[in-house]
Amino acid sequence: MxxxxxxxxxxxxxxxxxxxxxxxxxxxxxxxxxxxxxxxxxxxxxxxxxxxxxxxxxxxxxxxxxxxxxxxxxxxxxxxxxxxxxxxxxxxxxxxxxxxxxxxxxxxxxxxxxxxxxxxxxxxxxxxxxxxxxxxxxxxxxxxxxxxxxxxxxxxxxxxxxxxxxxxxxxxxxxxxxxxxxxxxxxxxxxxxxxxxxxxxxxxxxxxxxxxxxxxxxxxxxxxxxxxxxxxxxxxxxxxxxxxxxxxxxxxxxxxxxxxxxxxxxxxxxxxxxxxxxxxQCRPAQPLPADLEKFMQSSGEHGVVLMSLGTLISALPMEITERIAAAFARLPQNVIWRYMGEKPSTLGNNTLLVDWLPQNDLLGHPKTRVFVAHGGTNGLYEAIYHGVPVLGLPLLFDQFDNVLRLQARGAARALEVATLSTEEVLEALQDLLENPSYRSSMERLSRLHRDWPLxxxxxxxxxxxxxxxxxxxxxxxxEAYSLPWYSYHSLDVVTLLLVVIGIFLWAIVYVCRKLCHRTCQKNKSKRD
The missing domain is CATH 3.40.50.2000 (Glycogen Phosphorylase B;)
Known part of the structure; x- marks a missing residue:
């Protein structure tokens, strides 16, 4: 119909x-x-x-x-x-x-x-x-x-x-x-x-x-x-x-x-x-708004770097923001940065600041090359789904462990935000952009992540x-957790077995001592 x-x-x-x-x-x-x-x-x-x-x-x-x-x-x-x-x-x-x-x-x-x-x-x-x-x-x-x-x-x-x-x-x-x-x-x-x-x-x-x-x-x-x-x-x-x-x-x-x-x-x-x-929460990328699509296409063969710090942190301290912006300004790529706060003085002409972005759709865009992220699992799974390598800037909670997991699989780099410099950010980005192993590793994770019957x-x-x-x-x-802790770890069983073994050993020692004592008494009687 x-x-x-x-x-x-x-x-x-x-x-x-x-x-x-x-x-x-x-x-x-x-x-x-x-x-x-x-x-x-x-x-x-x-x-x-x-x-x-x-x-x-x-x-x-x-x-x-x-x-x-x-x-x-x-x-x-x-x-x-x-x-x-x-x-x-x-x-x-x-x-x-x-x-x-x-x-x-x-x-x-x-x-x-x-x-x-x-x-x-x-x-x-x-x-x-x-x-x-x-x-x-x-x-x-x-x-x-x-x-x-x-x-x-x-x-x-x-x-x-x-x-x-x-x-x-x-x-x-x-x-x-x-x-x-x-x-x-x-x-x-x-x-x-x-x-x-x-x-x-x-x-x-x-x-x-x-x-x-x-x-x-x-x-x-x-x-x-x-x-x-x-x-x-x-x-x-x-x-x-x-x-x-x-x-x-x-x-x-x-x-x-x-x-x-x-x-x-x-x-x-x-x-x-x-x-x-x-x-x-991941899904195939949808068409972008006209202004974002125009910015993506203007990047030419170099592509785009995407940065977002999630829902809880709108902006980093200004001195750190200035260093990141300076590193972005030295890239040939365009940069889209979800950012709310005072505009950094080192911001380059290649960087677009937005207070909201369609993250999933941008990660699924063929022009996206690297995702700069704080390490929240929502964003990392979207990066895995779309096969985009990650530069992790973990800030709070589990984010440090999350970025470590991707780094262990060769799909990410991690930086210490508290002490990072412009040169560190630039070196890490260039490595992720120029070394194909990161994208290859992430695309492999993407294939595995999608390979389910449902x-x-x-x-x-x-x-x-x-x-x-x-x-x-x-x-x-x-039923494990209906057991008391000592039963869950079999401590009651171990205690019983130790008591039984202890009694058995004591009984052996006791019998041996009695036999030795009796033998000594007999030997003494014979000498007398």
Whole structure:
């Protein structure tokens, strides 16, 4: 039939699924910032499938819109000490100062900064969760809707608490949880070859590197158990059964949609209810706006360098910005730079500053040669998808580890932002532009990343609907975390065996001593 559009197909498909009883009501509890970028894409696809979506958002959300055709929203009020985007600008300056110190001082200051940030962020999150659970009107409203599922990002555990309070199946859109990579809380993670978040190590570690990895693991464990978990304990004691704790609640998710791909991550153990959906925000490039396309074409055979620092940091300190701009000005390539701030004095005529850019479409443009990025996973997976080598300028959080992973695969270079010079930036860019091995390595990663029978977005959607259809995935969940820690590590078994062996050895020694004593007595009697 001619003339039927995508919208009509969608409506007819949704109507068919509605009549078949396949459409469901999903409660979505996201995390703001860059986490929302990929969550929103997943929601749009679920909406296209016909599901009814309700999003819990802050009244003063940075990026989560209140009004949209894809979902309805419920606004919640945060405490007065809510963090705004200026917090990350100040955090970046402190981080740059820390990274100019020696390795020991750097490690200690980083751990102090991380502990302080966790106490602030999770403290606000715990207060917000308490306000919501104590709000009988809101809780009644949520119960009356009769949701089928909670879809949440467990980077902050509000969605975890709501799912357990409402007794609903729970699906994670996840990479980070509590103090690091989500794998550490769900799957065995031997730190002899699994690098800990923040360690900036690969999976091939020398002895001293394994010592370093262990120290990072211990610090994360202490931060989780002595900073994060106690912040929620009063709330959990008030609203849940006495035996409940946050860790067991987090581990009980029916499905983990893990934003990871082993063309990027180092191989590690995993679990049956973990599904890998990294890069589901990536798509083929669309035509650019006329002005951007004209600028791309004006680059001629040299092509274009693209730079963006993500959603949280609008600009670097001016002295660093000046050095980067000076390096760009000495390139034969054109440069498109997502930048908000005072125009640097060293800016060249070849550089276009924009306050917004269609990053995916620019990365997919045949003129794009190098992507200068802060190392967030959204941007790096888009670079992998389109096969564009990366110059990493990691700033915060996991970005250092992310760039390391690409560098280990020969597809990126990394620079230390705190101490970089114009010459360092220029040398790294020229290396990436002139050495074909970087693009070859990235194009290989791109082929591997795309070589799946089902796209990451379709896979994520299928598994969300799978959980709904089957009312959970108990058959995929390990019973490991229902065990006490000493049973999980078989310490009770080892203790019993040691006791048995000890008794056996004692018995042998005791019998031998008795026999020796008896023999000595007989010999003495004979001599007498």
């Amino acid at each position: 001619q003339g039927r559009g995508r919208g009509e197909d969608m409506q007819q498909g949704a109507q068919a699924r509605f009549e078949a009883g396949l459409l469901r009501k999903i409660l979505v509890v996201p995390v703001d910032g860059s986490h929302w970028v990929n969550m929103e894409i997943l929601l749009k696809h679920l909406h296209y499938r016909g599901h009814q979506l309700t999003v819990i958002r802050s009244k003063s959300s940075w990026y989560i819109q209140e009004s949209t055709p894809h979902y309805t929203s419920i606004n919640v009020k945060l405490m007065e000490d809510e963090v705004d985007l200026s917090f990350y600008e100040k955090l970046l300056q402190r981080t740059l100062d820390i990274r100019r110190k020696g390795p020991v001082l750097q490690f200690l200051h980083q751990q102090m900064e991380m502990s302080s940030m966790q106490m602030l962020g999770h403290g606000i999150c715990a207060k917000m969760a308490a306000l919501m659970l104590n709000n009988s009107v809101l809780m009644t409203q949520l119960k009356d809707v009769q949701f089928d599922l909670v879809l949440t990002d467990p980077g902050l555990p509000i969605g975890v608490l709501l799912a357990h309070y409402l007794h609903l199946p729970m699906v994670y859109n996840v990479r980070w949880i509590n103090t690091g990579d989500g794998h550490f809380i769900i799957a065995p993670s031997p730190i002899s070859f699994v690098p800990v978040t923040g360690s900036m190590l690969g999976d091939r570690m020398e002895f001293l590197q394994r010592v370093q990895n262990l120290l990072h693991y211990v610090m994360g464990f202490l931060q989780e158990h002595f900073i994060i978990l106690p912040l929620y304990q009063e709330l959990i004691s008030r609203h849940f059964s006495p035996a409940t704790d946050l860790l067991s609640m987090q581990r009980s998710a029916d499905l983990w949609l893990m934003r990871a791909d082993f063309v990027f991550e180092f191989p590690r153990p995993t679990m049956p209810n973990v599904v890998y959906v990294a890069g589901f 796209s990451p977005l379709d896979s994520a959607t299928f598994w969300i609907e799978y959980v709904i259809r089957n009312k959970g995935t108990a058959h995929l969940r390990s």
